[in-house]
Amino acid sequence: MADRREFRVQFICAVNGYEAAEGETTLEGATVGNDLNKYINSHFSDKEPVSFDFIVSNEFLRTSLGEFVDENEVSSEETIDITYVFTIPPPTTQVASENDWITGVSVYGTSAIATSSFDKAVRVYGDDAFLQLTLLGHRAPVRDVCFVAQSDGNQLASVSEDETLILWTINDQTLQKRIKCTGHGAMIGCVCSSPDGAMVATGGWDRTVRLWRTDPLEDELQPKKSKERKGSFEDYIIEDAEETLRAGNAAINTVLWTDTTTLFSGGDDHCLKQWDVNTTTCVNTFVGSKVINNIDYNNDNGLMACACFDGYVRLYDTNTNTKDNVMPCHTNPVSGVSWNPNNSYQFVTTSLGPTKNVLIWDIRSPKVPMSSLLANGKSSSSGRNKDATVHKKEVTCCAWQTNNSIATGGADGNLIIH
Secondary structure, rough: OOOOEEEEEEEEEOOOOHHHOOEEEEEEEOOOOHHHHHHOOOOOOOOOOOEEEEEOOOEEEOOOOHHHHHHHOOOOOOEEEEEEEOOOOOOOOEEEEEOOOOEEEEEEEEOOEEEEEEOOOEEEEOOOEEEEEEEEEEOEEEEEEEEEEOOOOOEEEEEEEEEOOOEEEEEEEEEEEEEEEOOOOOEEEEEOOOOOOEEEEEEEOOOEEEEEOOOOHHHHEEOOOOOOOOOOOEEEEEEOEEEEEEEEOOOOOEEEEEEEEEEEEEOOOEEEEEEOOOOOEEEEEOOOOOOOOEEEEEOOOOOOEEEEEEOOEEEOOOOOOOEEEEEEOOOOOEEEEEEOOOOOOEEEEEOOOOOOOOOEEEEOOOOOOOOOOEEEOOOOOOOOOOOOOOOOOEEEEEEOOOOOEEEEEOOOOEEEEE
């Protein structure tokens, strides 16, 4: 029997151009999302209908209004606020397949994507997932990769279980220069470029964060011995970093610059640490309760999202130095997190689980995801597996591009652009 109870609601617009539907009205308990969509679109007869999602009491509405009120003990005596936002449409996917686990993914604007892999290679793709270049030089699995900022996508940095950082300079899909940097005393798990592209930071299992120039001074470069050279490109070695930060008593899993003088690190000691690069000192420590696998920073609101081993994402407000929220995102370890560069409320997470391993979240709904990236789509001609449109195994990494595409990589060897 339909729920005929009546509830007073207040519609709140969270998207530009659709404010006219704001205001109070009365809805029956049987009202579901499709009914709410019709109601909002009825106010805009001059526009094509669009699809909205609805947030009630900090959760996306996925049941009838009456069921939501009962399940969440929302007071039916007061006016219920309903915020409406655009629905994320099902993605069209493009796929490129590699030989082994993809461990890291980095994007440069909308023009290029780079991956690191257990097969010891770094690969560069166009935005259509078509392979452009394969970079070889590491002697063990590559654990992470990043584009160097302000380089027009022509410089990359990669780190490996062979304890080295390699700086790659490419031009017109050709390797021009390779600089191998040594100094870490154990495998290196993460790398990140400073916003101005002047330096990269690396984090290792030797419990240190190290800082490296991306354009080293000439007297720092040692030409590689001629018998070790295997190409026409310039080939050099650097024996130690510019600076070494003693980051703690456990492995470092993730590093991130928020500006040219501020760096964050996270790792197995459960702590998110903030560093002053100029003084090489730790100026703040957020003490957590679980291993931090990955972090990403929201420039608009100052929130640092931490992907944690217990399946949660923990949000820290770097403006007030406080924990902002704890979101139960997955039942398996969260391996990656990336904010939407066009929407400060949204981020994507990846998980080391076999299903529901790529989810999109809105911080206004901390318990219910906006979307799960399960879609039919097309795959690139560069891939081996033309039918793979979702990851079938653990997903290890993600990056949200400025054109609203999301790149993910996983244990199935697939780079998927959603």
